[in-house]
Amino acid sequence: xxxxxxxLENHQVRPTAMxxxxxxxxxxxxxxxxxxxxxxxxxxxxxxxLYRTIKTFEENGIVHYIExxxxxxxxxxxEPGCNCELEQDLHLHFHxxxxxxxxxxTEHKIPHINLPDGYVAEDxxxxxxxxxxKCSGR
Amino acid sequence: xxxxxxxLENHQVRPTAMxxxxxxxxxxxxxxxxxxxxxxxxxxxxxxxLYRTIKTFEENGIVHYIExxxxxxxxxxxEPGCNCELEQDLHLHFHxxxxxxxxxxTEHKIPHINLPDGYVAEDxxxxxxxxxxKCSGR
DNA sequence: TAAACCGTGCAACGGAAGTGCAATTATCGT
DNA sequence: ACGATAATTGCACTTCCGTTGCACGGTTTA
Numbered sequence: 001x002x003x004x005x006x007x008l009e010n011h012q013v014r015p016t017a018m019x020x021x022x023x024x025x026x027x028x029x030x031x032x033x034x035x036x037x038x039x040x041x042x043x044x045x046x047x048x049x050l051y052r053t054i055k056t057f058e059e060n061g062i063v064h065y066i067e068x069x070x071x072x073x074x075x076x077x078x079e080p081g082c083n084c085e086l087e088q089d090l091h092l093h094f095h096x097x098x099x100x101x102x103x104x105x106t107e108h109k110i111p112h113i114n115l116p117d118g119y120v121a122e123d124x125x126x127x128x129x130x131x132x133x134k135c136s137g138r
Numbered sequence: 139x140x141x142x143x144x145x146l147e148n149h150q151v152r153p154t155a156m157x158x159x160x161x162x163x164x165x166x167x168x169x170x171x172x173x174x175x176x177x178x179x180x181x182x183x184x185x186x187x188l189y190r191t192i193k194t195f196e197e198n199g200i201v202h203y204i205e206x207x208x209x210x211x212x213x214x215x216x217e218p219g220c221n222c223e224l225e226q227d228l229h230l231h232f233h234x235x236x237x238x239x240x241x242x243x244t245e246h247k248i249p250h251i252n253l254p255d256g257y258v259a260e261d262x263x264x265x266x267x268x269x270x271x272k273c274s275g276r
Numbered sequence: 277t278a279a280a281c282c283g284t285g286c287a288a289c290g291g292a293a294g295t296g297c298a299a300t301t302a303t304c305g306t
Numbered sequence: 307a308c309g310a311t312a313a314t315t316g317c318a319c320t321t322c323c324g325t326t327g328c329a330c331g332g333t334t335t336a
Binding site: 118123126128 | 262265272
């Protein structure tokens with residue numbers, strides 16, 4: 001049994017061929033991917049299957065989804081031990097408007113914000129936008 | 139000439155009847171509104187007209203759009219003197235998952251973040267999610 | 277082994293965003 | 307005041323993405 005299969009089982013996800021392939025794809029990509037990206041990578045597979053696979057991954061804490069402001073939901077593998085539900089675990093994301101890629105900046109957490117009375121924050125989403133490392137030419 | 143008409147002209151937008159109505163609607167609402175909200179408020183008007191009106195408003199700095207993570211673009215009037223293009227002018231937004239309303243917290247600015255080398259941030263979007271003042275019962 | 281369950285494929289739906297074009301309305305120069 | 311011109315609006319249609327229902331097939335479990 002491979003590492004990937006173990007990982008999937010650890011998250012109560014049965015390691016089918018499709019799921020292993022998609023997991024591998026996500027692991028190789030260093031950026032957040034949209035459903036359409038996975039579709040073009042796996043042109044032979046059904047759109048629905050990919051959709052439900054990523055949905056299963058999400059529900060079982062294998063990936064987290066990212067709203068980068070493009071209106072298209074993207075996904076990225078959770079870090080080992082990441083707990084996306086807790087506010088202090090929330091990292092920020094960077095969206096490059098040149099290459100349209102979104103990356104997780106896992107080491108950068110969202111700073112705590114003091115809200116007005118009556119507001120209770122349970123979640124947060126911070127997306128910085130601009131030019132990424134690759135496109136800025138360093 | 140009313141205040142609203144003056145405001146529109148200040149932003150190089152011709153004050154048509156439709157636009158004045160929509161501006162008034164936005165001004166009365168204290169929360170960010172989606173296109174569909176405007177549609178239901180102005181059921182008699184054409185969807186496209188509303189769409190293009192809000193687009194015009196946006197291009198001329200009358201409203202700014204908000205990505206609150208629901209996948210639906212929302213809009214809110216800019217504060218007088220607000221300059222949404224400058225990073226230091228970016229305020230944050232709060233989305234309540236109970237009433238599904240999004241409010242601008244204009245007095246709360248997005249804190250500055252130090253990015254890794256090569257990344258150039260030009261814009262930012264921060265949405266806090268939870269229970270709003272109205273729904274938390276204070 | 278039969279039954280239950282889960283994953284996958286196929287088809288179709290629905291909402292939201294966007295476009296092209298014709299018709300109407302407002303603006304401007306003369 | 308009038309026609310030319312440009313901006314605004316209405317209508318029809320398209321596209322894209324996310325989502326669901328249903329049926330088939332393989333796998334697991336009693």
